[in-house]
Amino acid sequence: MKTYFHDVAGEYVRINIPETDNDLREFMQWARTAAHRGPIALDTETTGLDIYSATYRLRTVQFGDERTAWVIHWERGGRFIEAALFVLRMAPRFLIHNAPFDWLVLDEHAEFALEILAPKTVDTKIKATLIDPREPHKGGIGTGLKPLSAHYTDPSAPDTAGDLTEVFNGLGFTKATGWANIPLDHPTYNLYAGLDVIYTARLDPILTRELARLGVRQALVDYEHEIARMCSVMMRAGIVLDSEYASTLSVTLHEEEAKYSVVAARYGVESVNSGAQVSEALLAMGEELTQRTDAGALKVDKAVLLPLADLDRDWVRIGARDPNPLADAVLRAKRAGKWVTAYADTFITNMDANGRVHPNIQTLAARTGRMSITKPALQTLPSSDFMIRRALLADPGHVMVSTDFAAVEMRVLAALANVKRMKQAINAGEDLHDFTARLVFGPNFTKAHRKLCKGIGFGKVYGGGAETIARQTGAPIAQVRSAIAAYDRAYPEIVRASKKWQREARATGLVTVSATGRRLPLDRDRMYAVVNYQSQSAARDVLGQAMLNMEEAGLLDYMKLPIHDEVLASVPAKEAQDFAREFERCMSFDLFGVPIASEAEVGGRSWGSLYMKDAKGKYLPELLIAQDEWYAENPQAAYAKAA
DNA sequence: GTAATCACG
């Protein structure tokens, strides 16, 4: 046995690295006793974060309590693996910091199913995030093991991951290659591997006390563990990539980017992504640029360039002027460049040996509790065009179904603020913006009036003012101001709720507490954002409730992605309509007297098939048949779709 | 590392 000692919060802790069968027996004996005392902290060291890459390896599994850690060298195989598996099976409770990662690592590389480990797990990151979801650079404690340990248990806690980068460099490795190549018996590597579980073990009771002190209910903690487990199942399954299509798309977009970069170069712009070069060249061509960025540079973003290129927001010729060829080329080169690097190429680099991508779903990413999806960023794929989503496919024999909530943030706000007339309108099944326009402008309201009322509704949910609403809707500022006043008279409860939430937040240390007990930190100079935080957070929990309903209904294995107000699923083609009704049912319920409603759309094999529509939202049958393998085999369905 | 930009709900 190799043993290291280390000072944690003024106390010596022991890190054991078993080497012989006897050492392993001692480890298992410790585990039996420790499991009786309480949960065992658990962590893994691996070759990196790309769990599904072909060369990925699990290197060590660490177990521990507040004073003792055991680093089990999984990589040595045989008895080491047996001992680790014994404890994984035997212990009834585990503490893991950021559990989804270790669940998936052990599921994929230790054949220890997350269905078994997840119900035994308490995730200290979930607990910490429910106390303060903010990262340090946004004014919070942070949610990583290092900032949490420094804050709660030991100010001198080492940055175990960060410090290892220097160790890697000293050994001739990089941050990227070190995790795979550092010798298994390296002292610092083993010491830090062990310290991580000790810090996790010390964190948990403190976080538990803190949650109790703040009045956060255990039900919220449990619910977040369920959501994390469900998302881990989705991450593990992944999504089929049409790799041939993605490769072709990559080439096409690279060519498009190159073609328009050549045009831009004719006007002296060497790099279309350089704002300075673009603005200088446009000024030289006699264009006027008036808008400035926060830092004072001339703004040359899409909103500025489109009018110069005589294009509307849908990139259609307006006919108001001669298009500026440089503005046009920069727009097209930048779009092609972004789509290929951020999407098409990322799909290919993230693909596993089975042709699937496994996105990383962070279940509590935003301070409002919203989830985020990275590698690839599947929540942000272009929706104006089918071409990127076309690369992602339903499972073999399946088709894609997407189910959306109907205007969920407005409905949630009506429920939270108990907006009487709004609730009546929603319950009566009326179009909310029509209803509002009638209240504000009378029975003879126009389409422009409806648009303005819709904009004001957005303004309420986002906390926007008259200027922004005027800019967004194109209505004159005076009309916007009087319409907002009329809106506030029609729905006085929203103003009242905003004031109440702000008052309560000031009294509880700039934290507004959501309907589910989620703590949402506010910025002192942006208190108006409280309406947005409440609506966005409640909408996140409406999605969470719907996800729980889905698992209850046996739909988990069909779910692919949560996208804020939408769930994407892959379902057997023959039963797609039945599945669609089931997803709608799971996403429909009452919230404080407001019906939360949803609508499912059934597509073909590719996600993109749900976006093969014209400007009016009508499906394009020829495109469906040409681009989607399921519609190619079922052309009559494509024509029925458009009818 | 910061700024700017662009993609989404």
Added chain:
DNA sequence: ACGTACGTGATTACT
């Protein structure tokens, strides 16, 4: 006293 669009992820340029 007044008014403030909200929340993300990813890439590129530039210091």
